Amino acid sequence: xxxxxxxxxxxxxxxxxxxxxxxxxxxxxxxxxxxxxxxxxxxxxxxxxxxxxxxxxxxxxxxxxxxxxxxxxxxxxxxxxxxxxxxxxxxxxxxxxxxxxxxxxxxxxxxxxxxxxxxxxxxxxxxxxxxxxxxxxxxxxxxxxxxxxxxxxxxxxxxxxxxxxxxxxxxxxxxxxxxxxxxxxxxxxxxxxxxxxxxxxxxxxxxxxxxxxxxxxxxxxxxxxxxxxxxxxxxxxxxxxxxxxxxxxxxxxxxxxxx
Ligand SMILES: [Zn+2]
Numbered sequence: 396x397x398x399x400x401x402x403x404x405x406x407x408x409x410x411x412x413x414x415x416x417x418x419x420x421x422x423x424x425x426x427x428x429x430x431x432x433x434x435x436x437x438x439x440x441x442x443x444x445x446x447x448x449x450x451x452x453x454x455x456x457x458x459x460x461x462x463x464x465x466x467x468x469x470x471x472x473x474x475x476x477x478x479x480x481x482x483x484x485x486x487x488x489x490x491x492x493x494x495x496x497x498x499x500x501x502x503x504x505x506x507x508x509x510x511x512x513x514x515x516x517x518x519x520x521x522x523x524x525x526x527x528x529x530x531x532x533x534x535x536x537x538x539x540x541x542x543x544x545x546x547x548x549x550x551x552x553x554x555x556x557x558x559x560x561x562x563x564x565x566x567x568x569x570x571x572x573x574x575x576x577x578x579x580x581x582x583x584x585x586x587x588x589x590x591x592x593x594x595x596x597x598x599x600x601x602x603x604x605x606x607x608x609x610x611x612x613x614x615x616x617x618x619x620x621x622x623x624x625x626x627x628x629x630x631x632x633x634x635x636x637x638x639x640x641x642x643x644x645x646x647x648x649x650x651x652x653x654x
Contacts, residue, residue: 402481402520407434410521411528412474414462420469421648423536425529425547425605427484429458429474434520437481440505451498452478454550456627461548463637468644470546471532475525480506482521485547485604488514492601493522499556529609537613544574544648545610545617550624551595563589564640565596565621569603571611573654574618577647587639588626595621616651618644 403410412429431453433440439447446452458474465472475484480503486493494517496506509517536543553560566582568575575592582590596602603619610617620640627633 411525414472418471422470424472426461426474428454450552455624457550459633467641482517488518547619553625562591562594565594567619574616577650578643
């Protein structure tokens with residue numbers, strides 16, 4: 396018996412999606428929280444439709460902005476097709492946040508007391524193929540002598556535990572600050588949005604897993620971008636934000652390339 400069977404069926408499709416496969420640009424975009432979709436076998440996880448469409452299930456607007464960035468930067472885009480409620484691909488399997496029993500104000504009944512076999516099945520079906528694909532793309536680029544710059548794209552909720560968040564864009568990094576430093580300088584110069592370093596949370600909260608897994612060991616310049624989701628709630632605002640971010644990213648990539 397395959398333990399992973401029963402999580403994803405052929406009707407659900409693949410866990411990972413890749414767009415702009417033949418992109419020429421140096422940037423590789425990753426969107427771990429692109430979708431609120433649940434595999435059929437997961438049901439509703441015991442959640443209301445309000446919870447299932449909220450920020451606990453996905454990063455609203457993040458995939459739309461990622462797709463615009465992919466076009467503007469001619470960048471490969473890898474995104475997860477299923478909700479982070481089933482498996483949060485920006486967390487390692489040993490983290491309680493990978494399959495959370497609670498997220499902000501919501502209890503998640505379908506994630507309560509998961510057995511080792513259930514945790515393994517979700518990891519094997521959702522997490523492993525996602526990160527294997529990113530590894531494979533980065534490896535094939537390296538083999539072809541092409542540089543890669545890893546940029547992960549997220550959105551965050553404007554109100555968390557009842558408190559409004561003033562920061563509009565977070566530029567997050569782990570131990571490699573090269574790209575983030577230049578982007579933060581560029582943002583300060585532009586003065587257009589309230590942009591902050593490692594905000595509204597940072598590496599101490601365990602949010603740099605994808606960067607740590609794929610970029611740091613190989614020395615790829617990298618950054619994680621967090622956009623407050625009320626700023627990317629419609630296609631006009633998404634276009635404005637993607638334009639702004641594409642400018643910051645492109646300048647930072649060329650600056651780091653010159654170092
Ligand atoms: Zn996210």
